[in-house]
Amino acid sequence: MRSGQAEQPLLSQAEIVEAIRGLPDAGLLRLRRIARAFARSCPVEGDDLLQEAFIRAIAGARQCPRHIDIVRFLAEAMHSIASGSAKAHRRQAAAQARDPALRLVPIAAGAVSDDPRSQDVPSPEDVAASEDEAGRIKTAVLNLFEGDLAAQTIIEGDMEEMEAEDIRQLIGLDRVRYASKRRLIRRRIDQAFPNGWKP
Amino acid sequence: MTSKGSNRDALDRLTAALVEDILSASDEEIIAEALEDREVPAGAVAAVRAVFEKAARLAAKDRLAAARLAVTRDRVRSASGSPLDPSEARRRLGRILAQDPNLTLAARKGQDLTDKEVLGLLEDLKDLGLAADPDEP
Numbered sequence: 001m002r003s004g005q006a007e008q009p010l011l012s013q014a015e016i017v018e019a020i021r022g023l024p025d026a027g028l029l030r031l032r033r034i035a036r037a038f039a040r041s042c043p044v045e046g047d048d049l050l051q052e053a054f055i056r057a058i059a060g061a062r063q064c065p066r067h068i069d070i071v072r073f074l075a076e077a078m079h080s081i082a083s084g085s086a087k088a089h090r091r092q093a094a095a096q097a098r099d100p101a102l103r104l105v106p107i108a109a110g111a112v113s114d115d116p117r118s119q120d121v122p123s124p125e126d127v128a129a130s131e132d133e134a135g136r137i138k139t140a141v142l143n144l145f146e147g148d149l150a151a152q153t154i155i156e157g158d159m160e161e162m163e164a165e166d167i168r169q170l171i172g173l174d175r176v177r178y179a180s181k182r183r184l185i186r187r188r189i190d191q192a193f194p195n196g197w198k199p
Numbered sequence: 200m201t202s203k204g205s206n207r208d209a210l211d212r213l214t215a216a217l218v219e220d221i222l223s224a225s226d227e228e229i230i231a232e233a234l235e236d237r238e239v240p241a242g243a244v245a246a247v248r249a250v251f252e253k254a255a256r257l258a259a260k261d262r263l264a265a266a267r268l269a270v271t272r273d274r275v276r277s278a279s280g281s282p283l284d285p286s287e288a289r290r291r292l293g294r295i296l297a298q299d300p301n302l303t304l305a306a307r308k309g310q311d312l313t314d315k316e317v318l319g320l321l322e323d324l325k326d327l328g329l330a331a332d333p334d335e336p
C-alpha cells in the first residue's frame with residue numbers, strides 16, 4: 001500500500017481471493033470441518049455450503065472487515081447460509097405435511113434467502129413438531145456422554161450459550177483438561193452424527 | 200440448568216460452540232483429526248481447493264452475466280433516447296474525457312459542473328462527434 005493512502009476497512013474482492021488462495025493446508029482442512037459441522041443442521045452438503053460461502057465472498061455479497069480472520073469470516077458466511085437453508089427446509093417440509101400433493105425437493109444452497117421475511121411462517125403445529133425432533137436429538141447427544149458429568153455439563157452450557165470460561169469454572173477443570181474434554185465431545189459428536197442431526 | 204429458548208436454538212448454539220472449538224484448534228490438531236478420520240490430508244486439501252476454484256468460476260460467470268445485462272440495458276436506453284441519469288452522465292463524461300488528452304482542463308473539471316452542465320457538455324461533445332463512450336460497444 002502506498003504511504004499516505006488510508007487503509008480500507010474492508011477487504012477488496014481481489015484481497016479475499018488472495019487470502020483464500022494463500023490459506024495453509026490446515027486452514028483449508030479447518031474450513032472443511034466447519035462446513036461439515038454447519039451442514040449437520042441443514043439439508044445442504046458440507047462442500048456445497050463451503051462453495052456457496054466462497055461464491056458470496058468472491059462476489060462481494062458478504063464483506064470481510066480487514067481485522068477479521070478469513071477462515072472466521074467464511075465460517076460466519078456458512079453459518080448464515082446453513083441457518084437460512086435449514087429454516088427454508090423446515091417450512092417446505094411443513095407445507096408438504098399439510099398438503100401431500102406438494103413434492104419435497106432438495107434446496108440448493110444458492111437458492112436460499114437469508115431473509116426470514118421472504119418465506120412463509122410455519123404453523124404452531126410445525127414448530128411443535130420441529131421442537132419435538134430437536135428435543136430427541138438433544139437427548140441423543142447427551143446420551144453419548146452417559147456417566148461423564150463434566151461432558152454433559154459442557155454440552156448443556158453450550159446449549160445455554162454460556163461462556164466457555166464460565167463452564168470451565170463450573171466444572172472445575174484446568175485449561176488443558178478442559179480443552180481436551182471439549183475436543184473429546186466434538187470428536188464423539190462428529191462420529192455419532194456424520195450425516196446430520198438425526199435422533 | 201434452566202432452559203433458554205427452543206430445543207432447535209439449543210442445537211444451533213451447540214453447533215456454534217463446536218465450530219468455535221474448530222476455529223481455536225491448532226493447525227497440528229486439525230491435521231491430526233483428518234488423519235484420525237482416515238482422510239488423506241493432501242487429498243482433502245485438494246478437494247477444498249477444487250471447491251474454491253469452482254466457486255471462483257461460478258462467481259466470474261455471474262459477473263459476466265451481470266455485465267452483459269448492464270450493456271443490454273444501456274443499449275436499450277440509448278436506442279429509446281431516454282435521458283441519462285446525472286450520475287451515469289457524469290461517469291460517461293469522465294470516460295470520454297479520460298480518452299481524449301486534447302480536451303481542455305476546464306472541461307475536465309467535471310466535478311465542478313452542475314448536472315445540467317454535464318448533460319449539456321455531453322450533448323455538445325456528441326454534436327462535435329467526440330462523444331464516443333470508450334466503454335460502449
